[in-house]
Structure formats: C-alpha cells, structure tokens
Amino acid sequence: MRRSWSLVDLSIHPVDIALREPFGIATGAKTAALNVFVRATLADGSVGWGEAAPFEAVNGERREVALHGIERSRDALLGWDAVAWRTLGNRLRELSPESPSARCAVETAVLDAICASLNIPLATLFGGTESELESDLTITTGTADRAREAAFSIARQGYRTIKLKVGGAPLDADLARVRAVHEAAPSCALILDGNAALTADDAVTIAEECARIGARLAVFEQPCARHDDDAARSVHERARVMVCADESVASARDVARLARAGAAQAINLKITKSGVVECYDMAVTARAHGMALMVGGMVESSLAMSASAHLACGVGGVEFVDLDTPLWLVDEPVRAEMLRDGPRLSIASVARGHGARPTDGWLASRGGVA
Ligand SMILES: [Mg+2]
Structure with missing residues (x-):
C-alpha cells in the first residue's frame, strides 16, 4: 500500500540575504534578497524545502504578497494528498493568483518532499536526462568600465558565456558596454537581456554593433x-x-x-x-514548436537554483543556463549538495529531492523549525 503523502505541515521562514553588490536590471535594482523559505512535511515524515524569490522590478511582486499567498495556500492545502502533485500548480494559481513566487515555493517544497519519500533526485521525476550544466555569469547594469572589469574576471574564471543586462540607459552607453565586454572577453558568447526596456530599433542597433565588432550574440533576451x-x-x-x-x-x-506570432x-x-x-509543460511545448530553452531565476539562493538545475537536468538539452545569482549573495544560509565549480554545475551527487535546505545554524538562530 502507498505511504501517505497527505500534507501535514507547511512552515514559512522569511530570509534576508545581503548582496555583494546591487543586482541592477533595466527596470530597477535589488540590494538584498528578501526571500522566503518554505518547508513541507508529508504524513510519512518526508520533508522538502522550497524558496520564494519575489523581484519587484521584474514583475511587481513584493515579499509581503508572497507571504500572504503562501499562508493562504497552506491553510487551504493542509490535509491535501500530494499524490496529485501534477495538479498542484493549477490549484496554487487559484489560491494565489497574484504571487507566482509563492506558488513556486510551495510546489518546490512538496515536490522535494515527494522525492525524499520516493528516494529519488528531483531531476528523475522530470526525466533524469543529465547531471551536469554549464552556466553563464551576468553583468548587471552600470558603467562601461565596470562591465569591462567584470567581463575580464568572468572570462578568467572559465565562463564561456556572459549575460549582459542592457536597456534603461542611453543607447550609446549600452553600445559602449557591449564593446567593453567584447574587448575584455573576446572568446565569450554574449546573451543580451533587455528586461523589456528597449525599443525594437535600439535592440537592432545593439545587435548590429555586436556583429560589427565580431562579438558572438547567442541570443537576445x-x-x-x-x-x-x-x-x-x-528584432528577430x-x-x-x-x-x-x-x-x-x-x-x-x-x-x-x-x-504562432x-x-x-x-x-x-x-x-x-x-x-x-x-x-x-512550457519546456515540452517549446520543444514541440522547435524553440530553444533557457533556464534562469530571479535573485535566488542555492535552494531555488538547485530545484531549477534539477528541472533543467531532468528535461535535458537546455541550451542556455543562467543559474548564477547565488554568487551575488553574502553568506547564503543554505546547504546545497549541488556542486558549483566556476561555470560547471553538477547534481550527480544529489541522492534525494533537489538536495538543498537552510543550514542548521540559520534554522537554530530562528528558533528552529516550528
Ligand atoms: Mg531575463
């Protein structure tokens, strides 16, 4: 007989993590990760963890909204049988339509707990295709000199792809940053990310500048x-x-x-x-339409990033991997079994779930897990 996967507890833990430097994008900057950890417990004693990482400059979502959404979801879902995990996303969308990050935290925690119960890595649930990924590293908005310094450092660390945030600045400034990055890291491919802030004309001009100077523009996000x-x-x-x-x-x-468009x-x-x-489901749909895949995140700790890495490894063949934001965090209070060595990520040694959880020290400092 199947062990019971009834959800018996969902505990909620706000977490403030300082950033080494502001994470700037075209529409705003983040100076601290004000996130939420969530722990799900199933009736058979299996435990899983998830993380909400609201990023107001991207989609207007604040932590208070995420907390409210998680609390509402907890109240509605206690006693629910997680064997129906395939439908959990839709249920959470009804419960917390305004907070995708709340939905992510609850769903990740439940899936992690299910995998703990099944004694399998999360990647296995989604196909178990691969165990290694190669990530890019991001250069946030700022000056050309700052971009040049960052590009030089990134190339020296062995990264082969740089994601450069553009937009939200005069066109000439972005053109100068593209040139600076290519001069400092000529062998690196570029991903440009406009965060919805460019006109089509300006985006085309920036892409043409890449071609003119010989920079390899892999994709314009x-x-x-x-x-x-x-x-x-x-633009395409x-x-x-x-x-x-x-x-x-x-x-x-x-x-x-x-x-279609x-x-x-x-x-x-x-x-x-x-x-x-x-x-x-998005990955499967994209494949059916011949589209390439990128996996990325907001400003997340290694907890959410581990789950994303498992998803990407499970699906397999993800062309662009942008799982770098833990590198912005000062002393993230997370113990992750996923290994990070420069651009290389490996989940090969993760036995169960996504393999990440808050550190015991951090939980103890918060009075333990209620
Ligand atoms: Mg983006």
Whole structure:
C-alpha cells in the first residue's frame, strides 16, 4: 500500500540575504534578497524545502504578497494528498493568483518532499536526462568600465558565456558596454537581456554593433515590452538574432502564442515566475514548436537554483543556463549538495529531492523549525 503523502505541515521562514553588490536590471535594482523559505512535511515524515524569490522590478511582486499567498495556500492545502502533485500548480494559481513566487515555493517544497519519500533526485521525476550544466555569469547594469572589469574576471574564471543586462540607459552607453565586454572577453558568447526596456530599433542597433565588432550574440533576451510581440518579431527578423522571451512568457499557453506570432525562438524557464510543473509543460511545448530553452531565476539562493538545475537536468538539452545569482549573495544560509565549480554545475551527487535546505545554524538562530 502507498505511504501517505497527505500534507501535514507547511512552515514559512522569511530570509534576508545581503548582496555583494546591487543586482541592477533595466527596470530597477535589488540590494538584498528578501526571500522566503518554505518547508513541507508529508504524513510519512518526508520533508522538502522550497524558496520564494519575489523581484519587484521584474514583475511587481513584493515579499509581503508572497507571504500572504503562501499562508493562504497552506491553510487551504493542509490535509491535501500530494499524490496529485501534477495538479498542484493549477490549484496554487487559484489560491494565489497574484504571487507566482509563492506558488513556486510551495510546489518546490512538496515536490522535494515527494522525492525524499520516493528516494529519488528531483531531476528523475522530470526525466533524469543529465547531471551536469554549464552556466553563464551576468553583468548587471552600470558603467562601461565596470562591465569591462567584470567581463575580464568572468572570462578568467572559465565562463564561456556572459549575460549582459542592457536597456534603461542611453543607447550609446549600452553600445559602449557591449564593446567593453567584447574587448575584455573576446572568446565569450554574449546573451543580451533587455528586461523589456528597449525599443525594437535600439535592440537592432545593439545587435548590429555586436556583429560589427565580431562579438558572438547567442541570443537576445526580452529586448522589448512584455506584450509587444510585433516588436520582438521585428528584432528577430531585422537583426537575424534568436529572441528569447522571458517577461512575455509565464505559461505553456504563452509559449504557444509566441510561437504562432513568431515572437520568440527561445523561452526562459524560471520556476519563480511559472512554478515547477508549469515550467516542465512550457519546456515540452517549446520543444514541440522547435524553440530553444533557457533556464534562469530571479535573485535566488542555492535552494531555488538547485530545484531549477534539477528541472533543467531532468528535461535535458537546455541550451542556455543562467543559474548564477547565488554568487551575488553574502553568506547564503543554505546547504546545497549541488556542486558549483566556476561555470560547471553538477547534481550527480544529489541522492534525494533537489538536495538543498537552510543550514542548521540559520534554522537554530530562528528558533528552529516550528
Ligand atoms: Mg531575463
């Protein structure tokens, strides 16, 4: 007989993690990660952890909203049988429509607990295809000199791809930053991320500058406004560059719409934006439309990033891996079994679930787990 997967407890733990430097994107900057850890316990004693990482500058979501959404979900889900995990994302969307990060935290914790009960890594639940990934490293918004320094350091650490945040600045400043990054790291491929802040004309100009100086532009992520499919298609057609949707895509339904519109040739999967199972459905839908996949995140600790790595390894063949934000955190209070060696991530040694949880010291400092 199956062991009981009835959800018996969901504990909620706000966590403030300082950043080494502000994480700037076109629409704003983050100076601390004000996140939430969630622990799910099933009736058979299996425990799992999840993380909410709201990022107001990306989608307007604040931690208070996430906390409220998690509390509401907890009250409705206690006693629910997690054997129906495939439907949990939809249930959470009804319970907490305003907080995708709350949905992500609860779903990740439940899936982690299920995998603990089954004694399998989370990646196995999604296909178990791979155990290694190669991540890029991000250069946030700022000056050309700062971008040059960062690019030099990133290339020296062995990274082969740099994600450069553009937009929110005069066009000339972004062109100077592109040139600075390419001069400092000429062998690195570039991912440009406009965070929905560029006009199509400016995005095309930046892409053309990459071509002029010989920089390899692998993909242009969300150059234009979230709902402007015409602008995204225009950038793709005029600059002959692969466009990756991020802010424009949060569901499998969005993926199909973008494919029909010719407005994206790749999509960025983020569990904090869409939930874990929805990300899996988005990956399958994208594949059916011949689109490439990126896996990324908000400003997350190694807890949510471990879950994302498992999703990517489970699906397999994810072309662009952007799982770098734990490197921005000062003393993240997380013990993760996923190994990080420069750009290389490995989940090969993770036996159960996503293999990450808050440290005992941090939990003790908070009075333990209630
Ligand atoms: Mg993005």
